[in-house]
Amino acid sequence: MNEKYDVVVVGGGAAGLSGALTLARARRSVLVVDAGDPRNAPAGHVHNYLAREGTPPGELLAAGRSEVTGYGGEIESGRVASAQRAGTDGFRVVLDDGRSVLARRLLVTTGLVDELPEIPGVAQRWGRDVLHCPYCHGWEARDQAIGILATGPLAVHQAQMWRQWSADMTLFLHTAPAPTALELEQLTARGVAVVDGEVAGLEVRGDRLAGVRMTSGEIVPREAVVVPPRFTARADVLASLGIEPGEQEMGGHVIGSYVAADPTGATAVPGVWVAGNVADPRAQVIVAAAAGLNAAAAINASLIEEEIESATKVAVR
Numbered sequence: 001m002n003e004k005y006d007v008v009v010v011g012g013g014a015a016g017l018s019g020a021l022t023l024a025r026a027r028r029s030v031l032v033v034d035a036g037d038p039r040n041a042p043a044g045h046v047h048n049y050l051a052r053e054g055t056p057p058g059e060l061l062a063a064g065r066s067e068v069t070g071y072g073g074e075i076e077s078g079r080v081a082s083a084q085r086a087g088t089d090g091f092r093v094v095l096d097d098g099r100s101v102l103a104r105r106l107l108v109t110t111g112l113v114d115e116l117p118e119i120p121g122v123a124q125r126w127g128r129d130v131l132h133c134p135y136c137h138g139w140e141a142r143d144q145a146i147g148i149l150a151t152g153p154l155a156v157h158q159a160q161m162w163r164q165w166s167a168d169m170t171l172f173l174h175t176a177p178a179p180t181a182l183e184l185e186q187l188t189a190r191g192v193a194v195v196d197g198e199v200a201g202l203e204v205r206g207d208r209l210a211g212v213r214m215t216s217g218e219i220v221p222r223e224a225v226v227v228p229p230r231f232t233a234r235a236d237v238l239a240s241l242g243i244e245p246g247e248q249e250m251g252g253h254v255i256g257s258y259v260a261a262d263p264t265g266a267t268a269v270p271g272v273w274v275a276g277n278v279a280d281p282r283a284q285v286i287v288a289a290a291a292g293l294n295a296a297a298a299i300n301a302s303l304i305e306e307e308i309e310s311a312t313k314v315a316v317r
Contacts (some may be wrong), residue, residue, distance in 0.1 A: 001031060003075055004102040005030060008031045011234075011266060012034025012036070013061070013276060015283075017278025018292030024072050028303070029072075040057045040285065041057060044056065046175065048285075078097060080093055080095055080096070081094050083103075084240065084241070107299060109276045114229035126208075131225070133190060141166075143165075147172055147226065151176060159187060172212055198215045199213070203211045207222075212225060229256075231257070234256070238272070259278050
């Protein structure tokens with residue numbers, strides 16, 4: 001690593017690499033620090049990414065890394081422990097191994113953590129046949145026997161969404177509130193079965209999900225299970241700069257946390273931008289990549305303004 005960069009990108013997923021590529025092509029010195037634990041690592045393929053449909057996540061990232069370095073950007077494996085204001089130099093970025101660099105601007109794309117319910121089998125099969133997003137996995141699970149594991153008040157909404165992809169739907173109430181009379185009527189009208197009682201775990205036979213096991217001992221056959229996680233922003237680096245995440249709501253209910261920013265990704269701290277899932281829990285890969293480009297363009301514009309001001313002061317003297 002060099003001693004100083006125009007921009008340090010914290011996180012090497014789609015948002016971070018897209019931002020780094022844009023900045024490198026703008027002839028900026030860029031360092032990407034990547035911890036190497038992307039959110040979508042358990043998934044087999046990336047979906048809804050135009051012209052990249054079905055690409056394995058690791059393959060997409062490898063191609064992105066190659067493109068960034070091809071334009072002179074640098075990528076370092078490691079984890080950023082903290083970042084602090086460093087006077088007129090911008091920010092000092094400290095890695096967890098003690099090394100540090102200076103950056104005029106920061107782009108934080110650290111993503112989020114999917115916090116899953118502690119039900120045996122859920123974490124082990126996450127991203128395979130335990131799913132959460134119908135736009136990410138609905139086509140692959142189409143016409144299968146799908147179960148919705150209710151862990152919050154949005155379970156009925158999720159069941160109605162997934163009904164678009166399969167007629168064989170079962171809503172497991174588990175620990176969620178019982179549906180209202182109207183909701184129950186709507187579920188029945190669309191053929192969604194409702195199972196009362198808590199879920200004890202998932203039944204797996206061989207290497208395939210076979211069903212949902214209730215605390216009563218009953219096993220309800222299912223081929224896929226939808227589990228809504230809590231989306232928690234990875235915001236430790238931002239916290240070291242005084243930026244704390246806020247609550248992310250959907251339908252009047254808290255579904256996780258996110259870091260607030262303006263439409264370009266600029267945070268409340270001058271010189272710090274965010275992009276991707278750390279700022280938008282619902283962003284799919286293509287949206288995260290677009291947000292990285294958007295933030296990078298704003299960062300480059302801010303650097304140009306700073307350079308104009310500096311050059312003007314020198315000319316006046």
